Amino acid sequence: MASxxxxxxxxxxxKDPSPALKALEPKSEDDLFHWVAxxxxxxxxxxxxxxxxxxxxxxxxxxxxxxxxxFQTPICHPNVxxxxxxxxxxxxxxxxxxxxxxxxxxxxVQQLLSAGGEPDSPLNIDLARLLREGDLVGAExxxxxxxxxxxxxx
Amino acid sequence: MAPLVxxxxxxxxAGDTNSTNANNTRSKGAQSLQVITLSxxxxxxxxxxxxxxxxxxxxxxxxxxxxxxxxxxxxTVGASNGNDVTGLLYVPDLDEGDPCTNSSAQYLPQxxxxxxxxxxxxxxxxxxxxxxxxxxALSYMKAGRARLIQGILFFIxxxxxxxxxxxSDPVWDVNETxxxxxxxxxxxxxxxxxxxxLLEASAAYSGNMTDVPFGHQLTEYYDSRDYVRLYVDIDxxxxxxxxxxxxxxxxxxxxxxxxxxxxxxxxxxLLQRRRRQNLRRRVASGEVxxxxxxxxxxxxxxxLLDTMPLYTYGTGAPVTQQSQKSASVQEEKLDGTxxxxxxxxxxxxxxxRSSSYRPSPLSQPTCAICLDDxxxxxxxxxxxxxxxxxxxxxxxxxxxxxxxxxSSSLCPMCKRTVLPKGYCxxxxxxxxxxxxxxxxxxxxxVSDDPDAARxxxxxxxxxxxxxxxxxxxxxxxxxxxPGRRISEQVSSGQxxxxxxxxxxxxxVPTTADSTAPLTQSNSISQAPLSxxxxxxxxxxxxxxxxxxxxxxAVDMLGERAPADPDAEETRTTSTWRKAVRGMxxxxxx
Numbered sequence: 040m041a042s043x044x045x046x047x048x049x050x051x052x053x054k055d056p057s058p059a060l061k062a063l064e065p066k067s068e069d070d071l072f073h074w075v076a077x078x079x080x081x082x083x084x085x086x087x088x089x090x091x092x093x094x095x096x097x098x099x100x101x102x103x104x105x106x107x108x109x110f111q112t113p114i115c116h117p118n119v120x121x122x123x124x125x126x127x128x129x130x131x132x133x134x135x136x137x138x139x140x141x142x143x144x145x146x147x148v149q150q151l152l153s154a155g156g157e158p159d160s161p162l163n164i165d166l167a168r169l170l171r172e173g174d175l176v177g178a179e180x181x182x183x184x185x186x187x188x189x190x191x192x193x
Numbered sequence: 194m195a196p197l198v199x200x201x202x203x204x205x206x207a208g209d210t211n212s213t214n215a216n217n218t219r220s221k222g223a224q225s226l227q228v229i230t231l232s233x234x235x236x237x238x239x240x241x242x243x244x245x246x247x248x249x250x251x252x253x254x255x256x257x258x259x260x261x262x263x264x265x266x267x268x269t270v271g272a273s274n275g276n277d278v279t280g281l282l283y284v285p286d287l288d289e290g291d292p293c294t295n296s297s298a299q300y301l302p303q304x305x306x307x308x309x310x311x312x313x314x315x316x317x318x319x320x321x322x323x324x325x326x327x328x329x330a331l332s333y334m335k336a337g338r339a340r341l342i343q344g345i346l347f348f349i350x351x352x353x354x355x356x357x358x359x360x361s362d363p364v365w366d367v368n369e370t371x372x373x374x375x376x377x378x379x380x381x382x383x384x385x386x387x388x389x390x391l392l393e394a395s396a397a398y399s400g401n402m403t404d405v406p407f408g409h410q411l412t413e414y415y416d417s418r419d420y421v422r423l424y425v426d427i428d429x430x431x432x433x434x435x436x437x438x439x440x441x442x443x444x445x446x447x448x449x450x451x452x453x454x455x456x457x458x459x460x461x462x463l464l465q466r467r468r469r470q471n472l473r474r475r476v477a478s479g480e481v482x483x484x485x486x487x488x489x490x491x492x493x494x495x496x497l498l499d500t501m502p503l504y505t506y507g508t509g510a511p512v513t514q515q516s517q518k519s520a521s522v523q524e525e526k527l528d529g530t531x532x533x534x535x536x537x538x539x540x541x542x543x544x545x546r547s548s549s550y551r552p553s554p555l556s557q558p559t560c561a562i563c564l565d566d567x568x569x570x571x572x573x574x575x576x577x578x579x580x581x582x583x584x585x586x587x588x589x590x591x592x593x594x595x596x597x598x599x600s601s602s603l604c605p606m607c608k609r610t611v612l613p614k615g616y617c618x619x620x621x622x623x624x625x626x627x628x629x630x631x632x633x634x635x636x637x638x639v640s641d642d643p644d645a646a647r648x649x650x651x652x653x654x655x656x657x658x659x660x661x662x663x664x665x666x667x668x669x670x671x672x673x674x675p676g677r678r679i680s681e682q683v684s685s686g687q688x689x690x691x692x693x694x695x696x697x698x699x700x701v702p703t704t705a706d707s708t709a710p711l712t713q714s715n716s717i718s719q720a721p722l723s724x725x726x727x728x729x730x731x732x733x734x735x736x737x738x739x740x741x742x743x744x745x746a747v748d749m750l751g752e753r754a755p756a757d758p759d760a761e762e763t764r765t766t767s768t769w770r771k772a773v774r775g776m777x778x779x780x781x782x
Binding site: 040043044047048051102103104133136137138140 | 490561562563564565592595596599600601603605606608
């Protein structure tokens, strides 16, 4: 069931690409369970202009269990681990339902970027601390710096 | 050998004396021998003026004797450590014509205490007799056995003060091998000199009170009709000698501690059990919603799934589990009848649930889980069998069953629970009880504090300081994007819209209540057989789409789906804590 649904999702994306994504495709032709996506940094935020590569690993029980999504491009966000790219989003864990798809989940990740994140359950403590202390300008600057340094095509 | 004696016969104080000279040898042999004088109430006169108890007579006006080192133990049968061998001293009467009576007479004083001189009551007795020969010894023991004596003291005639020979000495030879077992009472030997003293005393204390030494003085304190007799206490080594008293003390303390721990554990288990039952009751009555409070992530058992209606898509014809497998003919027939009398009126065939149940055909073109379109039943084609959840969302049974059974109890589309009200999972664990109490306490605190009550998230937990900052952060970030703030009037209808026609996004849970009836009303207004997409599938305009998605993300962040409290605790607690908690459930709270 998983591969059939993945093919459908991929077809649907190719027919109607999401503005949040620059690219979405399986890593290789014969492996449907590992995808690579390139996410656009949401406009009007400090991530604007960034191109973030994400790896998506789909379990064989998909869609009953959520896909595993990680940032490959380092990203400065309170809920993303800067080193491993692990994302703290309950959609990817407990509140997953099969009605979500890969594309909509990636869109949710993009919304996580524009929403600013939740400094309560941080994976990036430094940024979370700035946010908790209310230094929005500092946080914004830090994010902008890292986006420019790591996620912008030169 | 049954103790045939009132327990009070034993003199007070005798035991105290003995414990002082208990030494640490581990044998059941005699450690010491004490003889005291007792005043025993005369049973024939009992009642008037007599105390009823045997009393020890003060040592200054009575016979007292204590010897420690010169007792030889011949037989320990019937004696046990810690239990002194005690009884009134007397010389057994042999059978009439027994030659031993004569042979031993010279060693026994004339008026030594005999059976006839003891109170006519079953007091414990200890016999004393000379060991003139093995046969005579057997006779004495036989006579003693008939009186159920507690033990017997032998002495080898002669005025010697030496300790009698060892039990293996030929002196003690008896022409019978099993005499120890047969007699069943301990046998001791004392030096002849000591025996002489005892026998003389015994002779002195065999008559009336006035005849005994200090007799007249004694009558001042005791009833003159009382018996005054010798009482022997042979110390066989107290139990303290086998187990030092410090250890006994420690063991007692340990035992008490263990008992306290056991009782505490038991009561806590009982308490916890009561709380579990209480929680189960409240869940069953609908007072507590485990899922909504984030206490436990529920799943749906297969039996419950089986009760949810199955029918053929596009017809509303119910499909029972059995007919689904076996009767394709019946299904075709139903399809045939349906094609003529199509609109939403349910078929005359038996409905799975009550007659008020009305399927809502075609409200959904696709199964949200496998993204396959449902095929409507029409002449020639067989409709897809679909399962309708209580929220009227449709899925392939094979799709939603696995998800609901293994992962979640919420509808994948609207996140409303599919469990009936008051459903309670089979097992309620202590972790769930703890979490529920925690949630309840937080709620109580919040309701006590009206200021805090305003800042409560949907789980009933007050927003932490950081969460409030988060709210501020959002506004801060959006202020950085001028011109991007739009469409606060995103209605619940728009929120239901799907991002793409094939990948429906469930509406946010907070609006679930408003969306579900909407779905229903849509489906009713719709033409049942239209194959085009339902109107609500159109994606929103690009501008509002972004805002809509942003709000969704915000909602997703705020929503804390309940995890499994047991799994979480198993993960986070160390082994010893688990052990403590297993013993004392509810230890932390």
